Amino acid sequence: MTSIHVFSAPSLTGEIIDFSRFRNQVVLAVNVASECGFTPQYEGLEALYRDYKDRGFVVLGFPCNQFGHQEPGNADQIQSFCSSTYGVSFPLFQKIDVNGPQAHPFFIWLKNEKAGVLGTRGIKWNFTKFLLGRDGQVLRRFGSSTTPQELRPSVEQALAAPDVHYT
Numbered sequence: 001m002t003s004i005h006v007f008s009a010p011s012l013t014g015e016i017i018d019f020s021r022f023r024n025q026v027v028l029a030v031n032v033a034s035e036c037g038f039t040p041q042y043e044g045l046e047a048l049y050r051d052y053k054d055r056g057f058v059v060l061g062f063p064c065n066q067f068g069h070q071e072p073g074n075a076d077q078i079q080s081f082c083s084s085t086y087g088v089s090f091p092l093f094q095k096i097d098v099n100g101p102q103a104h105p106f107f108i109w110l111k112n113e114k115a116g117v118l119g120t121r122g123i124k125w126n127f128t129k130f131l132l133g134r135d136g137q138v139l140r141r142f143g144s145s146t147t148p149q150e151l152r153p154s155v156e157q158a159l160a161a162p163d164v165h166y167t
Contacts, residue, residue: 002109003135003136003137004019004022004027004029004106004132004136004137005019005020005022005023005136006019006020007019007105007106007109009062009093009094009096009104009106010093010094011091011092011093011094012075012076012078012079012092012093012094013075013079014075014094017091017093019106022058022060022136023134023136024056024134025056025057025058025134026052026056026057026058026131026132026133026134026155026158026159027057027058027059027060027131027132027136028045028048028057028058028059028060028129028130028131028132028151028155029060029062029106029110029129029130029132030045030059030060030061030062030127030128030129030130031062031063031064031096031098031107031123031126031127031128032061032062032063032064032071032092032126032127033063033064033065033067033070033071033126033127034063034070034071034072034073034077034078034081034082035070035071035072036067036068036070036071036125036126036127038125038126038127038144038145039070039126041127041147041148042061042082042085042086042088043086044147044148044149045059045061045088045090045148046059046086046087046088046089046090047148048148048151048152048155049089049090050089052155052159053090055159056134056159057155057159058090058091059090059091060090060091060093061082061088061090061091061092061093062092062093062096062098062104062107063078063092063093063094063095063096064095064096064097064098064126065095066097066098066099066100067125067126070126071095071126075094075095078092078095079092098111098123098128099122099123107123110130110138110141111123113130113137113138114130114138114140114141115141124143124144125143125144126144127144128141128142128143128144129141129142129143129146129151130142131151131154131155131158133158133161134158134161134162139154139158140154142154
């Protein structure tokens, strides 16, 4: 069975991050953008991360320029904007595609695991969120308009689930 742990992606600094490092953690994967109407969700995502990281929770932000060209910056500009405007300290990755022929394999897998509204696979806009359990499997998919605050009950439930231990 495939899980998040078989994927990797380059961070904004260029370091290849192997997602196996997120074993036994609850993960919230989000396609983000700096010039979107939903960009203020960065503040709530950071609050979730800070509130729950000591319990085994991590937010992974994947900048994407596919929706209205709302992530035009380079890695340095994205990092600077996120840290100075929203104090983002959770992991951010280099820009990726989430739809189409160049879509990152991680997002292809996420979309196949949890379809959107009416069974659609494609991501409709920035700030689509996927919640994964400690076992690396996708638990839920949330649309752009679902705020980080509204995710708290689902995050709490995922964190309360029994730990998965790998040998």
